[in-house]
Amino acid sequence: MKASTVRRVGSRLASLLASLLIALSLAFALGRLSGDPTVAILGPMATPEQRDALRHQLGLDLPLVVQYFDYLKGILTGDLGQSLQFYQANTTLIADRLPFTLQLVAAGMALAVLVGVPLGVLAATREGTWWDRAASTVALLGQSVPVFWFGMMLVALFAVNLGWLPAGQSGTPQHLVLPAVTMSVYPMAQIARLTRASMSETLAEPYIDSARARGLRGRRVVWRHAFKNAMMPILTIVVLQTGILLSGAVAIEYVYSWPGLGQLALQAIQFRDFPLVQAIVVFGALTFVLLNLLVDVIHSVVDPRVR
């Protein structure tokens, strides 16, 4: 690896760590600003002495600075605290729910890429035609339709009226179909729009005319020369969108009663289980930072100009 590459990765890593520290600090602050957790745990009838005892047990009576450094130390040692609601380690709870979310995000993003990329390429290669207009309309609709509403419509049609697919829960591949389709809609639209824009720009480059002039087949020119050069922003948005969805597709998991991280986050918020909310936010921030780093590494590998 070249010294310049090491320097670039190093500086990127430093900026990502700074972003991570800000995200962790925000998670800590939000946990303390969202109300008194002792009310949620002990109920409104508890005495002040009982509340003080619980605060002491949770370490909430310590100065904020001490709490903050304890919290950071816990993260560094892999201890994300214990849930107030489930009486289990937050890492265990996240590890139990993560496979469900991973399954859903993988299926949703795969669908989004498989539909969004060809749709964007089609629009860019047939710019100004009705193919372009149709693809752009589909993309615009995908970004405008509320996910919550779209999920309910799919349930009403395919589960309630037609009875083809289950309305909720998990377990079989059939259970995955409707949540994955719902999840794919927004990123699909985003990927399609970005692919169109990036491809349009690349198709106007002189090396595309040059490739055509040399007698290369249209398909090869589009995929081997244009798409290869246009794919970096697309790849970036795919990875970042995956990060966003991994840290909690709350609405989708709620509509389909999908037992993933989104559902867990919702339960934690409803119960004011601030250690769990905090742990989920930490997990999301870590995932996001790692995926950002992955984008940079892919960029370095794929683009010879960055190597």
Add this chain to the structure above:
Amino acid sequence: MTGAAQTGVSGEPARHPRTPDTDTAVLVVDDLVVEHRDRSTGTVLRAVDHVSLRIGAGESVAVVGESGSGKTTLAMAATGLGTRGDGAIRLLGHQLSSISRTRLRRLRPEVQVVFQDPHGSLDPRQSVRSGLRELRRLQPERTSWTSDTELLDRVRLAPQILDRYPHQLSGGQAQRVCIARALLMRPRLIVADEPTSGLDVSVQADVLALLAQIRQSTGTALLMISHDLAVVRSVCDTVYVMYQGRVVESGPCEAVFVNPRNDYTRELLAAMPGARWRSRR
């Protein structure tokens, strides 16, 4: 190249007389009109206005004129890469108006284009070796006549260039790579669209000498597009001078240089670097 009628800017457009040996020509353009429509305003701009031109096998022809005179539009239309317009274009014996897309694609290796921007013409993610390999896969029989290193040697490039990417090449090296790729296909016609405009003066001379040498050694016909009369004089036998989409003067290069008949040609010659010095001499 047979002589073409010469006219003034405001006179009748230059028309190329139909000749009986049309079939041996690599390119015949007859009465071509190309118009561009501005989508937003709906206005129509006539970029090429009743132009006729002929390039025989092994001939070297230049089209010169200022920016916007329609010379590149003419070259792109004539090679089937741009808007074809109205009029007859016969490329390597095929009428472009009736040729299928597949047939035209198969014809492309025989007509190679060297573009103005050498860096822009090379895929930024493709090494020189990979670019040549792609052409060899496309046309295995046509390209088997030489190895990569021999080919680079012909365009005066070292074999170390093979593993470089476009951003690692100088302008002159990139243009030589473009010429090498054109040469690899053993074309019958090379269209060079302002091949030296973005290069340093010393590199320009090298690239021009290379094109002239290739033409002599391979017998490939050359259509050179340029705004610079000095550039075409050293390489081409025949010149067409274009102004506002029309050919205002054409003829053997030396004749046009020594005895220009059209005012616009005189202006172009006067604008050549060193023109005053030459006229004082």
